[in-house]
Amino acid sequence: MEKNTNYLVGVFGDQDILVKAVKALRKKGVKIYEVFTPYPVHFLEDALGYKRSWMPRAAFGFGALGTTCAILLQSWIMGFEWPMIIGGKGFIAIPDFVPITFELTVLFSAFGMAGSFFVSQDLKPHKVPQIFDRRQSDDKHIMAIDLAKNSLSEDELKALLQEVGAEEVNNKSFTEREKKASFFDYVSDLFTKGVTDSARELKG
Amino acid sequence: MAHVDVDLKNVQEQFTFDGKLKKNVLLIGGIGVVLFVLGAIFLMMGGGHDDHHAAVQHATEVASVASDGAHGDAHGGGHHGEFHWYQRIIVDFWMSGVFFTGVALLGFFFFALQYVANSGWPTLIMRVMLNFRQFIPVGGIVLLITFLVGSHTIFHWTHDGIADPNSPTYDAIIAGKTDFLNVPFFLFRMVLFVTIWTFFGFILNKVTKAEDQDMSGTTKYFRKAQRLSVAFLIFFGISESITSWDWIMSIDTHWFSTLFGWYILAGWLVTAVAFMSLFVLILQDMGYLKLVNENHLHDLGKFLFGFSIFWSYLWFSQFLLIYYANIPEETVYFVDRLKSDTYAPLFFGILVTNFLFPFFVLMTRDAKRKTIMMKIVAVVVIFGHFMEYCLLIVPGSLKENGGFGLTEIGTGMIFLSIFLYLYFTGLSKGGLIPQNHPMLEESVHHHT
Numbered sequence: 001m002e003k004n005t006n007y008l009v010g011v012f013g014d015q016d017i018l019v020k021a022v023k024a025l026r027k028k029g030v031k032i033y034e035v036f037t038p039y040p041v042h043f044l045e046d047a048l049g050y051k052r053s054w055m056p057r058a059a060f061g062f063g064a065l066g067t068t069c070a071i072l073l074q075s076w077i078m079g080f081e082w083p084m085i086i087g088g089k090g091f092i093a094i095p096d097f098v099p100i101t102f103e104l105t106v107l108f109s110a111f112g113m114a115g116s117f118f119v120s121q122d123l124k125p126h127k128v129p130q131i132f133d134r135r136q137s138d139d140k141h142i143m144a145i146d147l148a149k150n151s152l153s154e155d156e157l158k159a160l161l162q163e164v165g166a167e168e169v170n171n172k173s174f175t176e177r178e179k180k181a182s183f184f185d186y187v188s189d190l191f192t193k194g195v196t197d198s199a200r201e202l203k204g
Numbered sequence: 205m206a207h208v209d210v211d212l213k214n215v216q217e218q219f220t221f222d223g224k225l226k227k228n229v230l231l232i233g234g235i236g237v238v239l240f241v242l243g244a245i246f247l248m249m250g251g252g253h254d255d256h257h258a259a260v261q262h263a264t265e266v267a268s269v270a271s272d273g274a275h276g277d278a279h280g281g282g283h284h285g286e287f288h289w290y291q292r293i294i295v296d297f298w299m300s301g302v303f304f305t306g307v308a309l310l311g312f313f314f315f316a317l318q319y320v321a322n323s324g325w326p327t328l329i330m331r332v333m334l335n336f337r338q339f340i341p342v343g344g345i346v347l348l349i350t351f352l353v354g355s356h357t358i359f360h361w362t363h364d365g366i367a368d369p370n371s372p373t374y375d376a377i378i379a380g381k382t383d384f385l386n387v388p389f390f391l392f393r394m395v396l397f398v399t400i401w402t403f404f405g406f407i408l409n410k411v412t413k414a415e416d417q418d419m420s421g422t423t424k425y426f427r428k429a430q431r432l433s434v435a436f437l438i439f440f441g442i443s444e445s446i447t448s449w450d451w452i453m454s455i456d457t458h459w460f461s462t463l464f465g466w467y468i469l470a471g472w473l474v475t476a477v478a479f480m481s482l483f484v485l486i487l488q489d490m491g492y493l494k495l496v497n498e499n500h501l502h503d504l505g506k507f508l509f510g511f512s513i514f515w516s517y518l519w520f521s522q523f524l525l526i527y528y529a530n531i532p533e534e535t536v537y538f539v540d541r542l543k544s545d546t547y548a549p550l551f552f553g554i555l556v557t558n559f560l561f562p563f564f565v566l567m568t569r570d571a572k573r574k575t576i577m578m579k580i581v582a583v584v585v586i587f588g589h590f591m592e593y594c595l596l597i598v599p600g601s602l603k604e605n606g607g608f609g610l611t612e613i614g615t616g617m618i619f620l621s622i623f624l625y626l627y628f629t630g631l632s633k634g635g636l637i638p639q640n641h642p643m644l645e646e647s648v649h650h651h652t
Binding site for chain 2: 056099
């Protein structure tokens with residue numbers, strides 16, 4: 001398969017140097033594709049200029065949906081479908097509904113959040129991750145710069161990265177397969193190549 | 205907002221309590237006195253007789269209290285003619301005293317908790333928490349005097365002959381509780397607990413102030429404060445529960461709830477956190493606490509939000525079981541409050557102020573980091589929990605003669621003024637930032 005170099009990968013050893021480097025590079029107009037760190041680094045999101053996630057709003061939405069469903073479900077069952085007198089109260093006794101409403105709110109919110117997370121991170125079955133450097137989950141911070149999206153040349157960017165404290169600067173590219181690998185590719189591989197082969201080798 | 209490089213040797217601030225703040229604190233007290241006097245005059249003129257709400261007098265109530273008539277002055281029960289205006293004043297004093305003493309205690313508890321939890325973020329505002337202790341002894345004395353003056357008005361169980369089978373006022377249920385609920389033992393517990401809380405406050409204050417002077421860089425004082433805090437928390441855990449039964453639950457002597465200690469703790473704690481947030485913001489408005497930023501505020505906001513929900517959870521846990529089981533001896537407590545035109549609005553009002561309002565307003569991250577939002581929520585929560593104390597104490601002792609009116613708010617403001625005055629006076633003694641505290645650096649760089 002054809003390979004083309006399209007990412008510059010800076011390797012950083014220290015989180016403070018990394019945050020300062022991100023700031024310095026962004027100041028110079030360099031567009032950073034993504035930064036990978038083995039653990040959460042404070043101030044990095046601010047430095048990268050990320051917007052706040054929409055996940056909390058999703059959580060609230062799913063929670064509100066859960067509350068509504070729970071109240072409707074219980075009112076329907078206890079009030080209309082199979083009315084029962086419990087403890088001498090009316091058919092639709094709101095205090096009795098609170099525990100189940102609470103639980104369903106939490107359940108909807110939790111499942112909704114998990115689903116939202118998968119969607120927002122594009123996590124799907126047999127997704128092939130784009131790993132720029134395996135040390136990103138060990139002891140190094142990895143900064144990836146998309147060459148196509150920057151006006152500066154590769155050499156200039158390389159010099160800049162070294163200037164702001166990168167320990168190494170590597171090239172990295174992904175095959176077309178790696179970029180677009182999806183569940184459908186996996187299934188098609190199953191048919192065309194069999195179980196033994198398939199997308200698994202791409203991860204190596 | 206990023207890396208702050210601070211010379212920790214040079215962060216000390218000295219708070220002085222004067223000028224506008226002092227004037228405002230005294231103004232609160234002044235308004236409180238005016239409202240209180242106005243309310244008292246109204247009570248005297250009107251005799252404090254509200255309409256007779258027949259609904260309040262359900263069967264159990266009348267059965268237990270009707271025989272109380274022989275004992276003249278005190279218990280409302282079925283004898284409205286014997287209600288005097290000053291009884292409401294006594295109950296108001298008890299209500300405000302319990303509320304503010306509890307808040308002072310829980311504020312100090314929160315201070316000790318930070319030591320035990322080894323938490324680093326609040327070091328900059330540790331003194332804000334520590335000085336809640338100032339009100340504990342004063343509140344204890346006020347409560348003691350109120351009890352000595354008006355115990356018969358507040359507590360049904362203090363009446364003579366209530367445990368004597370031959371007496372016309374004999375009450376078998378209360379008689380069974382007299383091993384615990386008798387005046388000498390009650391006073392002993394009250395004095396003992398307040399004294400020990402005060403003692404812990406005094407000694408922990410001494411240790412942290414000694415740390416300020418210690419330039420050797422040891423963690424000696426920190427460890428000492430930690431050990432003392434552990435001892436305090438153990439004592440606190442027992443004494444706070446017993447105190448809540450004594451001071452609040454025993455007013456409705458026949459009734460009991462097994463999670464009452466928790467429930468009261470949650471209410472006091474959330475109010476203490478609300479006061480804490482407000483104090484931090486007031487101090488920042490005055491130019492103090494320069495190193496405290498929205499990250500610290502965010503944490504306080506999370507506590508305020510979380511404990512509001514915690515309070516609601518306990519409140520509801522107590523309510524639901526009684527509602528669901530529907531046992532007369534338990535439901536009597538809520539019937540008193542729900543079937544009364546005086547208390548029912550408060551009953552539902554506190555759910556809005558103490559749960560729905562903080563829940564929806566403080567839900568987002570941005571709201572917790574905005575000073576104005578935190579101020580509004582803190583004030584609403586404090587007021588809401590003050591109303592809660594009206595609901596906890598007044599119906600049990602005054603029945604339908606009580607309410608939430610001018611005298612309640614007036615007394616509350618007088619107590620608030622004393623509370624603030626003692627608080628800020630305490631804060632002005634010694635620096636505002638704990639010097640040489642091993643977690644100080646962590647607190648300066650705190651980032652959520």
